[in-house]
Amino acid sequence: MKTTSPLLLWLPLLLFAWVIESPVAAQQPEVAIPAAPGKSGPPVKPIPPLNGVVPKQVRCLSPLFPLCFNQWHNCPFECANTCFLDCVSCKPVCSCNTPGAVCQDPRFVGGDGVTFFFHGRKNEDFCLVSDPNLHINGHFIGKRNQKLTRDFTWVQSLGIMFDDHQLLVGAKRTSTWDDNEEHLYISFNGTPLSLDGPNWNYRNSSLVMTRTSSTNGVAIEVQDNFRITAAVVPIGAEESRIHGYNITNDDCFAHLELGFKFFNLSDKVDGVLGQTYRSNYVSKVKLSANMPVMGGIPKYSTSGIFAYDCTVSRFARANGTPVTGSGKVF
Incomplete structure (x- = not known):
């Protein structure tokens, strides 16, 4: 009976840890990694318009961040259409700041x-x-x-x-x-x-x-x-x-x-x-x-x-x- 090498068993976990620590992975924008079909949560309640402006909603689509994955957030009014969801902090970020x-x-x-x-x-x-x-x-x-x-x-x-x-x-x-x-x-x-x-x-x-x-x-x-x-x-x-x-x-x-x-x-x-x-x-x-x-x-x-x-x-x-x-x- 063949046995699996211990190195092969640990390899996926080591690779996952390396990706988490990658500075590029931590800065991924809203759709850098496609979401799994059918996993999207319901959008949050929209913010009432201010001066006719309705902020867009964004979410984290990286499964590397399970606590934030597919959670919807409203953009702040100061960047109502240009924010992105920072998967690390799980907060919308104004890209201009x-x-x-x-x-x-x-x-x-x-x-x-x-x-x-x-x-x-x-x-x-x-x-x-x-x-x-x-x-x-x-x-x-x-x-x-x-x-x-x-x-x-x-x-x-x-x-x-x-x-x-x-x-x-x-x-x-x-x-x-x-x-x-x-x-x-x-x-x-x-x-x-x-x-x-x-x-x-x-x-x-x-x-x-x-x-x-x-x-x-x-x-x-x-x-x-x-x-x-x-x-x-x-x-x-x-x-x-x-x-x-x-x-x-x-x-x-x-x-x-x-x-x-x-x-x-x-x-x-x-x-x-x-x-x-x-x-x-x-x-x-x-x-x-x-x-x-x-x-x-x-x-x-x-x-x-x-x-x-x-x-x-x-x-x-x-x-x-x-x-x-x-x-x-x-």
Whole structure:
């Protein structure tokens, strides 16, 4: 009679323990691991609307966290449509309040935890992160307010370069907003990807992309390099009124709200966001200001969404030739 090796008996438990301790597993978004069919619990009672806003409900779909698995939670009002469920704490988290977040007009939370604004200029591209094996540009859209000396701006698309690959993630322009309509656009190495349905996912070597919501949300990860969550959101009428954006019905300024996590940055990393991850970085923004703004627009400016010719570039492509192109997504 054959006996099972003790090592084989312990192997599943050892593997499970390793996954639990993995920093990537602990940060999984709402749909990183599909739920088992028929296991979903009933949604919690919705929060009464505030100023016409009804927060969405999110849940943890990772069976690695059984005490939180499939429990529904309401998003807080301050991030009614852009929160995710942190499976570790089993609480909804505003993705715009964690280190690596880029949201709103655009508001950054640096790797050092310091919050600042970088307005850039509308219809231009800027280096957000630049490291020898990773370069990320942001294309800014915006609108001029005659009462200010700057544009209102938002990040409309990302141009992500790693190894010899180019990944474009952007928000399609739309005049009216519908949560059930797909406003997210993704292309990989110049080929547009078809985001087919709420369970869409994509794998190519070390690149993995999964849904974080049935529409307009995605998590992107390259093993041992980076993880990015991106959600397309509009400027709503109430937000426009509060901030004086004067957004009209011909364009709701759909844009990206982003969360970045990096696994292998060098201490040479630069860019609007990237520099804040250096071990010796000291914030240059005036923290006592009502709106701490990072200046230096010219040194972060680049000629295209896939160009790495900004002054602070650290990217080392094999062919050494900057690639230019538009960051516009239609």
